[in-house]
Amino acid sequence: MPLSIEDHAFSVVSAGYTILPNQLSETELDAFRGCVDHAFEAMRRAVTQGRTDPVFNFPSVQAMYVWGDACVQLLEHDVIHDLTAALMREYRLWGYNVLASAPNREGHELPMLDGQEGIGYHQDFTLPFHGAPRPFYLWHFVCLDDVSPENGATWIIPGSHRANDLT
Numbered sequence: 001m002p003l004s005i006e007d008h009a010f011s012v013v014s015a016g017y018t019i020l021p022n023q024l025s026e027t028e029l030d031a032f033r034g035c036v037d038h039a040f041e042a043m044r045r046a047v048t049q050g051r052t053d054p055v056f057n058f059p060s061v062q063a064m065y066v067w068g069d070a071c072v073q074l075l076e077h078d079v080i081h082d083l084t085a086a087l088m089r090e091y092r093l094w095g096y097n098v099l100a101s102a103p104n105r106e107g108h109e110l111p112m113l114d115g116q117e118g119i120g121y122h123q124d125f126t127l128p129f130h131g132a133p134r135p136f137y138l139w140h141f142v143c144l145d146d147v148s149p150e151n152g153a154t155w156i157i158p159g160s161h162r163a164n165d166l167t
Helices: 005-015 026-048 054-062 069-075 078-088
Strands: none
Touching: 005 078, 026 069
16 A cells, blocks of 8 residues: 555655655656756757856756756646645745756766766755754655666665754
8 A cells, every 4th residue: 555645754754755656657757758868968968069167057957847848747746746745834846956967877978077977975964844944955856767776876874864963
């Protein structure tokens, strides 16, 4: 039996994340993949032409709503809004931005602007959900392909994403 939105919200609060598999149909995924491929190709052309200024790159790649209709539909997906509302009550999708990492599949590599390999690490700092002195944000990752350590799956260190201070 699938978990309810409330169960997934509890998982985010207690573990720092949740996984909601199979939220998009194959048709929706194909349309979204087409938009992503189009955006990556535009970025490849820009880099080849020497346009590597971060000011140019940010709006042209991370603003999902300019990629195509499938991206706008994803941003309006009920599950994204239902889970966000369960966790934050009032919220705003701010900027409709995405962060892209270079795929590790043969033929789909993206050049990194600093010449480094397409591997990186960062920490999402946790903040309290309500009454925080700093704004809280919530990430939604949508996987276009099945993920594994071999193809670049997101790794989560248990307990590192809970909504409390890391002390």
